[in-house]
Amino acid sequence: MKSIEILAQPLAPVVPLRAHNNHGQAQDIYLVREQPLTIYLNRIEIVTLMTMGTEPAYLIAGFLLNQHLIETIDDITSIHVDWTVNAAAVVAKNVHYVQEKTQQRVVTTGCGQGTMFSAVMEKVRAQVQDLPPLPTLTAEKIYALLRQLNDKNSVYRQAGAVHGCALCSDTQVIKVIEDVGRHNAVDGLSGFLALETPAHPPTIMYTTGRLTSEMVIKTAQMGLSVIISRSGATSMGVEVAEAAGITLISRAQGKRFLVLSGQKRLQQ
Amino acid sequence: MKSIEILAQPLAPVVPLRAHNNHGQAQDIYLVREQPLTIYLNRIEIVTLMTMGTEPAYLIAGFLLNQHLIETIDDITSIHVDWTVNAAAVVAKNVHYVQEKTQQRVVTTGCGQGTMFSAVMEKVRAQVQDLPPLPTLTAEKIYALLRQLNDKNSVYRQAGAVHGCALCSDTQVIKVIEDVGRHNAVDGLSGFLALETPAHPPTIMYTTGRLTSEMVIKTAQMGLSVIISRSGATSMGVEVAEAAGITLISRAQGKRFLVLSGQKRLQQ
Numbered sequence: 001m002k003s004i005e006i007l008a009q010p011l012a013p014v015v016p017l018r019a020h021n022n023h024g025q026a027q028d029i030y031l032v033r034e035q036p037l038t039i040y041l042n043r044i045e046i047v048t049l050m051t052m053g054t055e056p057a058y059l060i061a062g063f064l065l066n067q068h069l070i071e072t073i074d075d076i077t078s079i080h081v082d083w084t085v086n087a088a089a090v091v092a093k094n095v096h097y098v099q100e101k102t103q104q105r106v107v108t109t110g111c112g113q114g115t116m117f118s119a120v121m122e123k124v125r126a127q128v129q130d131l132p133p134l135p136t137l138t139a140e141k142i143y144a145l146l147r148q149l150n151d152k153n154s155v156y157r158q159a160g161a162v163h164g165c166a167l168c169s170d171t172q173v174i175k176v177i178e179d180v181g182r183h184n185a186v187d188g189l190s191g192f193l194a195l196e197t198p199a200h201p202p203t204i205m206y207t208t209g210r211l212t213s214e215m216v217i218k219t220a221q222m223g224l225s226v227i228i229s230r231s232g233a234t235s236m237g238v239e240v241a242e243a244a245g246i247t248l249i250s251r252a253q254g255k256r257f258l259v260l261s262g263q264k265r266l267q268q
Numbered sequence: 269m270k271s272i273e274i275l276a277q278p279l280a281p282v283v284p285l286r287a288h289n290n291h292g293q294a295q296d297i298y299l300v301r302e303q304p305l306t307i308y309l310n311r312i313e314i315v316t317l318m319t320m321g322t323e324p325a326y327l328i329a330g331f332l333l334n335q336h337l338i339e340t341i342d343d344i345t346s347i348h349v350d351w352t353v354n355a356a357a358v359v360a361k362n363v364h365y366v367q368e369k370t371q372q373r374v375v376t377t378g379c380g381q382g383t384m385f386s387a388v389m390e391k392v393r394a395q396v397q398d399l400p401p402l403p404t405l406t407a408e409k410i411y412a413l414l415r416q417l418n419d420k421n422s423v424y425r426q427a428g429a430v431h432g433c434a435l436c437s438d439t440q441v442i443k444v445i446e447d448v449g450r451h452n453a454v455d456g457l458s459g460f461l462a463l464e465t466p467a468h469p470p471t472i473m474y475t476t477g478r479l480t481s482e483m484v485i486k487t488a489q490m491g492l493s494v495i496i497s498r499s500g501a502t503s504m505g506v507e508v509a510e511a512a513g514i515t516l517i518s519r520a521q522g523k524r525f526l527v528l529s530g531q532k533r534l535q536q
Contacts, residue, residue, distance in 0.1 A: 034481055
């Protein structure tokens with residue numbers, strides 16, 4: 001953990017609800033918690049994220065990094081989350097460019113709605129040569145990872161309605177984060193990677209969600225060289241992966257998957 | 269159709285790709301198209317949406333309405349989409365408040381990342397009394413709708429990686445829109461409803477995607493009283509539905525569903 005003052009209680013991920021089934025019978029279920037969290041960066045209101053609230057510090061750090069509101073994690077002095085007012089106060093250095101950014105971008109991030117695609121793609125292309133030693137994968141290694149991941153999507157199994165993302169080495173699941181949106185989950189992983197120093201360095205990002213351009217860009221920004229999704233990918237998701245030298249694997253479930261880019265990294 | 273000058277070619281929804289399966293064998297598949305579309309409102313750059321591009325005018329109109337960048341569809345004079353530069357030029361009246369909004373909102377919309385929750389909730393509560401005559405639903409009617417919808421998710425069946433939303437009466441599917449994100453799909457329906465006058469007025473919104481607060485808010489803004497999702501819902505999705513008097517049905521597939529709010533509208 002970096003020397004950042006962090007004060008952030010995790011929330012319980014689910015809340016109970018009495019529902020009714022198609023026969024009109026009452027049925028007690030759990031719903032995923034969705035909670036607003038407004039981030040203030042040096043007292044300036046930046047965004048309201050809707051989150052499950054289980055790992056708020058990672059989410060905040062990852063969001064600020066992925067949106068380029070801070071350049072490096074070391075710029076952050078403190079993160080204080082106060083759920084009684086659903087607000088997070090972040091103190092950081094070198095954020096003089098916030099004002100400029102707020103004037104450029106009206107509606108950005110998330111779910112294909114609003115991106116900073118062109119600016120970020122330049123960075124992604126420049127990053128290709130910096131990728132860590134490339135793992136060589138086999139189908140068996142991928143099946144083994146999928147089996148491990150299957151045991152770890154605890155909120156999804158209890159309540160559904162979440163997406164999960166995970167950092168993995170080629171043999172181990174290092175960190176799983178679930179949240180109400182796939183963008184929050186991957187931002188959480190970015191924050192984890194920036195704040196912690198995992199014993200095994202990750203090379204793979206796994207997600208239950210679809211791989212649109214933004215998801216692949218965020219993975220490239222983490223310096224990972226393989227993305228595996230249980231779902232599918234879009235045309236631009238694959239284009240970005242090609243440009244960034246990332247192996248993109250979709251439809252990965254059980255003992256099946258499709259390689260959409262970077263087949264060379266797969267050993268038969 | 270309103271008297272708006274619309275110039276907007278639809279794009280083909282999928283693009284071909286040669287992929288490789290887990291045995292290393294080449295396999296020709298289709299990918300969902302993901303294309304940037306930058307919206308200029310009276311020459312001011314508003315947002316870049318990532319979209320499949322099949323119904324751009326509906327998407328643009330719905331986005332502007334749902335983000336309150338225009339108050340009513342009649343404010344729009346023309347929508348011109350030019351895919352050679354991935355840009356849309358919208359001319360509209362009464363958008364003098366754009367500048368003010370761009371300064372307030374840094375990162376908004378989509379996938380739980382950034383919302384205008386508190387401001388919009390006031391409007392939603394005020395809207396409750398304006399809901400159209402409430403349909404009474406039966407399980408059989410819902411099963412019949414689900415069967416109809418099953419035949420209409422054409423892009424999903426071909427390429428996956430999209431979400432679909434639909435406007436329905438209690439007996440008929442009126443309009444289906446698929447896109448790379450559930451927010452685009454529901455914005456497209458808002459635009460359709462604003463621009464066209466369907467013979468059967470819709471009362472139900474169906475979606476393949478999760479029902480987070482924003483999805484429910486957008487449905488309330490369309491004045492619909494029932495939401496049905498194949499997926500789950502979040503705690504705040506249900507809270508908003510309760511506040512807006514909306515019947516929220518989740519996990520609707522085949523002959524099963526769960527009613528999470530507004531059970532009174534279901535007849536046994």
